[in-house]
Amino acid sequence: xxxxxxxxxxxxxxxxxxxxxxxxxxxxxxxxxxxxxxxxxxxxxxxxxxxxxxxxxxxxxxxxxxxxxxxxxxxxxxxxxxxxxxxxxxxxxxxxxxxxxxxxxxxxxxxxxxxxxxxxxxxxxxxxxxxxxxxxxxxxxxxxxxxxxxxxxxxxxxxxxxxxxxxxxxxxxxxx
Amino acid sequence: xxxxxxxxxxxxxxxxxxxxxxxxxxxxxxxxxxxxxxxxxxxxxxxxxxxxxxxxxxxxxxxxxxxxxxxxxxxxxxxxxxxxxxxxxxxxxxxxxxxxxxxxxxxxxxxxxxxxxxxxxxxxxxxxxxxxxxxxxxxxxxxxxxxxxxxxxxxxxxxxxxxxxxxxxxxxxxxxxxxxxxxxxxxxxxxxxxxxxxxxxxxxxxxxxxxxxxxxxxxxxxxxxxxxxxxxxxxxxxxxxxxxxxxxxxxxxxxxxxxxxxxxxxxxxxxxxxxxxxxxxxxxxxxxxxxxxxxxxxxxxxxxxxxxxxxxxxxxxxxxxxxxxxxxxxxxxxxxxxxxxxxxxxxxxxxxxxxxxxxxxxxxxxxxxxxxxxxxxxxxxxxxx
Numbered sequence: 001x002x003x004x005x006x007x008x009x010x011x012x013x014x015x016x017x018x019x020x021x022x023x024x025x026x027x028x029x030x031x032x033x034x035x036x037x038x039x040x041x042x043x044x045x046x047x048x049x050x051x052x053x054x055x056x057x058x059x060x061x062x063x064x065x066x067x068x069x070x071x072x073x074x075x076x077x078x079x080x081x082x083x084x085x086x087x088x089x090x091x092x093x094x095x096x097x098x099x100x101x102x103x104x105x106x107x108x109x110x111x112x113x114x115x116x117x118x119x120x121x122x123x124x125x126x127x128x129x130x131x132x133x134x135x136x137x138x139x140x141x142x143x144x145x146x147x148x149x150x151x152x153x154x155x156x157x158x159x160x161x162x163x164x165x166x167x168x169x170x171x172x173x174x175x176x
Numbered sequence: 177x178x179x180x181x182x183x184x185x186x187x188x189x190x191x192x193x194x195x196x197x198x199x200x201x202x203x204x205x206x207x208x209x210x211x212x213x214x215x216x217x218x219x220x221x222x223x224x225x226x227x228x229x230x231x232x233x234x235x236x237x238x239x240x241x242x243x244x245x246x247x248x249x250x251x252x253x254x255x256x257x258x259x260x261x262x263x264x265x266x267x268x269x270x271x272x273x274x275x276x277x278x279x280x281x282x283x284x285x286x287x288x289x290x291x292x293x294x295x296x297x298x299x300x301x302x303x304x305x306x307x308x309x310x311x312x313x314x315x316x317x318x319x320x321x322x323x324x325x326x327x328x329x330x331x332x333x334x335x336x337x338x339x340x341x342x343x344x345x346x347x348x349x350x351x352x353x354x355x356x357x358x359x360x361x362x363x364x365x366x367x368x369x370x371x372x373x374x375x376x377x378x379x380x381x382x383x384x385x386x387x388x389x390x391x392x393x394x395x396x397x398x399x400x401x402x403x404x405x406x407x408x409x410x411x412x413x414x415x416x417x418x419x420x421x422x423x424x425x426x427x428x429x430x431x432x433x434x435x436x437x438x439x440x441x442x443x444x445x446x447x448x449x450x451x452x453x454x455x456x457x458x459x460x461x462x463x464x465x466x467x468x469x470x471x472x473x474x475x476x477x478x479x480x481x482x483x484x485x486x487x488x489x490x491x492x493x494x495x496x497x498x499x500x501x502x503x504x505x506x507x508x509x510x511x512x513x514x515x516x517x518x519x520x521x522x523x524x525x526x527x528x529x530x531x532x533x534x535x536x537x538x539x540x541x542x543x544x545x546x547x548x549x550x551x552x553x554x555x556x557x558x559x560x561x
Contacts, residue, residue, distance in 0.1 A: 060480075087444070095441050098434065 004176045006129035007033075007149040008159050009136070010168035015041045018144035021166045022047035025148060028162055032149040036130070036139040055116050062112025063105045070104030071097055133172045147174060178404050181549070185541055192537035199531025206524040213522050215274030216514045221528035222271060223364060224388070224506045225536045226264045231389025232257035233320050234353065234382075237346035240323070240339075246417035249410055250393040251551055255327060256543035257389065258320040263539045265313040267532060271364075272306050278514075279305075281370045293370055300367055312360050319349045324543075331552045357382055368513035372451040376436045383429040384505055390425060391498040394418045398492040405550050412486040419485030422498065426479065430472040455512045459519030463508045471501035503529065 012018045015037060022035050026049055035044045074097045078084070083091050118124070130136050130147055139145050150159045156173075163171045207214035232254040239247030239254075247254075275282045281300040286293060293300075323342050330338035361381040366373060397418070401410045440448045456464055475498055484490045507525070514520075 095434075095438050098438065 005151055005156060006132075006174040006176045007147050007151075008156060008163060009130065009133055009145050009147040009172045009174050010163040010166060011135055011138075011170045011172065012144040012146070012168050013142075015039075015144055017166075017168070018146055019044055019047055021146050021163075021168070024166065025146065025162070030148050030159070030162075034130075034147050034149070036136070036145040036147070038140050038142065038144075041144075054120065055113060058116035058120075059109045059113045062116070063109035066104040066106075066108025067101050069108070070101040074100060129174050129176050132175045135170065135172065143169070181400070181403050182545075184403070185545060189538065189541050192534045192541070194534070195530045196534025196538060199527050199529075199534050202527035203524070203531050206522075206527055210522075210524070211274070212277040212514075213524050214528070215270065215277040216511065217522060217524040217528040218267075218270050218274065218532075219278055219364075220503075220507050220510050220525065221532045222264065222267050223510065224503055224529070225260075225532050226267075227385035227502075227506065228389050228392055228536075229258055229260045229264055230316060230353075230357075231385040231387075232393070233261070233316055234350070234386055235389055235393060236323060237319070237350050237353070240342045240346040241350070244417065246414050246421070248551060249406070249414050250397050250418075251327075252544065252547060252549050253393050253396045254389070255324050255547075256540050257392070258316075259324060259543040260536050260539045261313060261317045261320050263535060265310070265317065267535075268309055268313065272302070272309075275302060275305070279367055279370075281367060290370070296370055300370060305363055308359055308363055312356050315352060315356055319345065319353070323349075327551065328547060331548065354378075354382065365509055368510065369451055369454075371447050374436050374440065374448070374451075376432055376439075379432045380429070380436060381509075383425060383432055384502060387422070387425040387429055387498060388502040390418070390422055391495040391502070394422065395492055395495040395499070398488040398495070400549070401488055405548070409550070415488050415491050416482070416485045419479055419491050419494075422475065422494065423479035423485075426472060426475045426498070430468075454516050455508060457512075457516060457518065460508065460512050463504060463519060467501060467505055467508060470497060471505060475501075 010021060012021060018035055018037060019041060022033070022044055025033055026047060031049055033048050035041075035048055037044070075092065078093075078097075079091045085091075086093075130145075135143065136145065146163070148159045148163070150156050160171055160173075203214060203218075206217075235247065235254040236251065236258055239251065271278065276284075279300075280286060280290075281293060281296065282302055282305075287297070322345060326338040326342050326345075330342075358378045361378040362373075365381065366377055394415075397406070397410065397414070400406050437452065440452060443449070454460070475494055478484050478490075478494050484494065511520070
């Protein structure tokens with residue numbers, strides 16, 4: 001028995017072909033798909049229906065919580081927990097709290113950006129079905145791939161026929 | 177320049193002419209009635225518009241060195257703005273005439289009141305002060321007109337030579353400019369309080385000037401974006417770039433401003449902290465708070481959003497906000513020296529701004545009309561890149 005499918009994948013030689021294919025696939029009604037290329041191609045992300053990322057919101061939350069955390073920690077230690085008279089200044093001397101607040105804002109925002117990006121991309125990921133296609137190793141060299149995620153056998157045939165109509169170099173089945 | 181644009185320019189020209197004439201009349205009347213106040217207001221307004229001219233020169237030189245489509249899009253505007261420098265040289269004369277009302281070190285009894293200033297007098301004296309000012313204007317004026325000359329030559333003849341020359345001159349020019357600004361910011365603003373000094377002040381001054389010029393250029397591009405030749409070339413990404421630059425310099429401005437404040441506040445030495453005490457006494461504290469909110473917090477919050485940076489109309493609002501806040505910024509740097517007792521708003525503050533702004537705009541439009549609104553060769557760059 002054939003193993004289950006992750007989807008079908010078309011292989012192209014030119015970036016423009018991939019862009020065109022992604023657009024037609026989206027127009028055809030396919031939504032669950034991904035494009036792979038050796039270098040970034042402008043417009044492909046929009047073509048496969050990628051609109052918005054939640055990373056900016058995450059960065060904002062990271063930055064704001066970093067700021068509150070840093071200021072709160074300094075306020076608590078300098079005013080509440082261990083009140084110490086430094087040079088006759090008020091205990092709550094906000095100017096001296098600003099640099100650390102600023103640094104913590106940047107630090108937490110940067111962490112939120114990096115780790116948020118990783119988590120939202122589903123990384124780290126030791127296994128991905130697309131690598132079951134031997135030709136896929138060319139995705140980091142000379143070839144451009146469009147993978148449509150379909151599992152229903154009837155739809156698989158449809159998707160294959162559709163991808164073939166785009167005149168790719170080849171259409172591969174991607175096993176799970 | 178096409179018909180549609182010319183009509184708009186004529187309209188603005190008429191308004192500027194009226195503003196210049198009306199403002200001057202008000203200035204003369206106000207000057208006769210209250211001479212010191214006239215010079216105080218004049219210094220603020222003149223510093224503000226000189227800042228735009230100088231900031232535009234920096235934009236042009238920076239653009240020549242770093243490239244970027246945003247700079248090509250506003251190149252003719254910033255060129256025309258930097259060519260107003262000779263006008264600002266002329267407007268430097270009233271500062272020299274009114275120097276006794278402005279700078280305490282220039283008064284006849286300065287040494288009697290402040291004997292400790294004796295060793296400063298070798299630097300702070302009228303002839304040397306005037307020489308430094310005119311020398312500065314000669315340097316930046318020569319830079320501006322030389323760059324413009326080559327920029328026009330590039331349009332006429334093409335080739336890579338003029339562009340290369342502009343780049344070489346801009347590289348050296350920026351270094352000379354920042355060094356010269358060191359002296360100029362000391363003279364024109366810092367020496368209002370001869371006892372006070374701060375080595376980072378020149379950076380704050382430069383950041384404010386660049387921010388003002390950039391905000392004005394953004395505003396001009398938004399206003400022109402719908403008209404030929406901009407209509408089909410200017411895209412959301414150009415505004416996005418300008419918005420990002422504005423954001424960067426809003427942050428940079430507060431960063432260096434706070435640097436100076438934190439160091440002086442930590443040291444808490446009488447000579448240094450007095451500058452801030454004066455600027456946070458009574459009403460001035462509200463002005464400082466206004467700056468923190470309207471030149472930092474609000475622009476920062478707004479410019480974080482893509483939706484604001486990519487929508488010209490919204491970006492224009494932020495630019496207007498930054499421009500207005502920068503008038504207050506210059507006012508807050510200068511005016512507390514004259515009115516330590518508290519905010520003292522006079523109608524001459526507005527009249528000098530309108531007068532100088534009117535004349536500045538007339539010269540600006542004059543140079544703007546002379547050349548195509550977009551450089552001919554980079555036009556291709558804008559379309560294809």
